[in-house]
Structures are given as C-alpha cells and as structure tokens.
Amino acid sequence: MDLQQLCHWRYATKKMDPAKAVPDDKVANILEIARLAPTSSGLQPYEVLLVTDTALRERIRAAANGQAQITDGSHLLVFAAWDNYSTERINQAFDRTNADRGVTIPGWEDYRQRLLALYTPRSAEVNFEHAARQAYIGLGFALMAAANEGVDSTPMEGFDPAAVDAILDLRAKGLRSVLLMPLGYRDADHDWLVKLNKSRRPIAEFVHKV
Numbered sequence: 367m368d369l370q371q372l373c374h375w376r377y378a379t380k381k382m383d384p385a386k387a388v389p390d391d392k393v394a395n396i397l398e399i400a401r402l403a404p405t406s407s408g409l410q411p412y413e414v415l416l417v418t419d420t421a422l423r424e425r426i427r428a429a430a431n432g433q434a435q436i437t438d439g440s441h442l443l444v445f446a447a448w449d450n451y452s453t454e455r456i457n458q459a460f461d462r463t464n465a466d467r468g469v470t471i472p473g474w475e476d477y478r479q480r481l482l483a484l485y486t487p488r489s490a491e492v493n494f495e496h497a498a499r500q501a502y503i504g505l506g507f508a509l510m511a512a513a514n515e516g517v518d519s520t521p522m523e524g525f526d527p528a529a530v531d532a533i534l535d536l537r538a539k540g541l542r543s544v545l546l547m548p549l550g551y552r553d554a555d556h557d558w559l560v561k562l563n564k565s566r567r568p569i570a571e572f573v574h575k576v
Contacts, residue, residue, distance in 0.1 A: 369510070374564060376513035378520045379435060381557035382550035387440035392515040393549065397443075399511035403504040407481055409459045411451065411497035412504060413541060415444040415534060425533050430525035430546060439518075439550030444534065445505055446541035447497035450490040456482055494542060501544045508547060522546035 367375060393416070400414055417423055418441055426444075427436040436442055448455060460478045464470050485493060505521055512519040523545060530536070530543040554560050566572070 372510065372513040376509065376519070377559060377564065379518040379548075379550070379552045379557065380520070380559045381553040382435050382438040382518060382548065383553040384438045384440075384550075386551040388515075388517050388549050388551070392517055393441055395515055396508055396511040396517065396549065400443075400504045400508040403507040405500040405503060406496070407459075407477075408463060409451075409456065410500070411455070412445055412447040412501040412544065413539075414504070414508075415446060415536075417442040417444060417534075422533060426525070426530055426546070429529035429533065430522060433520075433522060433524065433548075435520045435522075435548040435550065436546065438553075439520075439548035441549040443508065443547040443549065444530065444543055445501040445545040445547065446534075446536050446539075447494060447501045447544050449494055449537070449540050449542050451485040451488070451493040451497070453482060453486055456485065498542075498544045505545050505547060512549060517549055518552045519550075520548050522548070 397414060397416065401410075405411065417426065420437070423437050423442050426442065427433060430436055456478070460474070463474070509519055509521060525543075525546055527543045530546075531541075534543070536543055552560055
C-alpha cells in the first residue's frame with residue numbers, strides 16, 4: 367500500500383486479539399523508525415520503553431482507565447520525555463553528533479552555546495513540555511511504521527502519567543511518561559470501530575491557502 371492507503375487502513379484499534387503476537391522483527395522496525403524521527407535541534411529528548419511483561423502491563427492498564435489494548439496487544443510502547451534539559455544532556459547530544467559525523471563544525475558549536483544559553487535557564491516544566499512535543503513526532507512516525515508493517519496500534523493519552531511513572535520508575539531516570547502505544551492485531555469480529563468509515567474534515571476545510 368502507498369502512504370495514503372496505509373493512512374486509510376490504520377485506525378485507533380479498540381479491540382486487539384490477545385492470541386496474536388507481533389513478531390520481534392516488526393517491533394524492531396517500528397522502534398527504528400521512531401528512533402529516526404526528527405526532533406528539535408536533533409536532541410531526541412525522549413525515550414521509548416518497550417513493555418512486554420504481563421504484570422507490568424496489567425498495572426499500566428489499571429492506570430489507563432482499563433483500556434484493554436494495553437494487555438490484549440502483545441507489546442506496549444511508552445514514550446517518555448526528558449524531565450528537563452540540562453547542560454549534560456545537551457552536550458551529550460552535540461558530542462554524539464560530532465562523533466557520528468566525524469567532524470566538528472564551528473557553526474554547529476556556536477549553535478550548541480546558543481542552545482545552552484536558551485534552554486538551561488528555563489523552568490523544568492517549560493523544558494519538559496517542549497520535550498514532550500518532540501515525543502509526539504516520534505509517535506506519529508511509529509504509528510505509520512506500524513501500519514507499514516501491517517501491525518495495529520492505538521495512540522493513548524488517557525492515562526495517569528504519575529502512576530505510570532511510578533510503575534516504570536521513570537522519575538529516577540529523569541523521564542516522565544507522555545504517550546502510550548499498544549501494538550497488536552485487530553480483533554475484527556469484536557471491534558466496534560473496525561468497519562466504520564474514517565471521518566475527517568474535507569481538504570477544503572482543513573487546508574487554507576494564503
């Protein structure tokens with residue numbers, strides 16, 4: 367399928383088949399696409415936790431209003447953003463880029479200093495909100511990667527972040543949960559949404575030429 371067909375095929379799956387597990391190679395491909403997603407200044411200020419442990423997913427489900435996809439799917443991705451931008455984190459990102467490129471560019475180093483001067487004085491909450499928005503970009507890439515693999519998924523905000531942070535001990539890692547994304551395969555016989563038409567605003571209402 368081309369990209370438009372994939373967008374029509376995928377939907378926020380409401381009922382997954384617990385008997386069908388996503389193969390490891392497909393999960394790895396989805397995670398790799400999320401890793402390659404663009405982020406502001408290339409900082410990648412979020413991480414993805416791959417949760418397969420049944421007991422952990424049961425606890426997360428309880429913190430997510432009982433949404434069954436979390437346990438009916440075979441894998442759960444938790445997108446967790448940095449709790450703050452620090453000098454160390456920013457420098458690590460720039461140093462890694464220099465190492466990957468095998469060169470240090472003066473203009474890039476000047477940009478490092480500007481970023482340090484801009485981000486580090488800001489409040490932790492402002493910086494977390496900025497990092498969280500980058501996680502949404504990764505989620506978008508992961509959703510399309512899943513569709514490309516023929517894997518169903520559901521983007522979720524409806525959970526208690528503090529509870530999920532505690533379950534996964536995220537605060538100790540300098541992270542805060544932002545999004546959940548179960549992976550699995552649709553149970554077409556029991557999902558009320560699967561046969562309904564996709565509903566979106568027409569292009570004339572969505573795109574405005576100026």
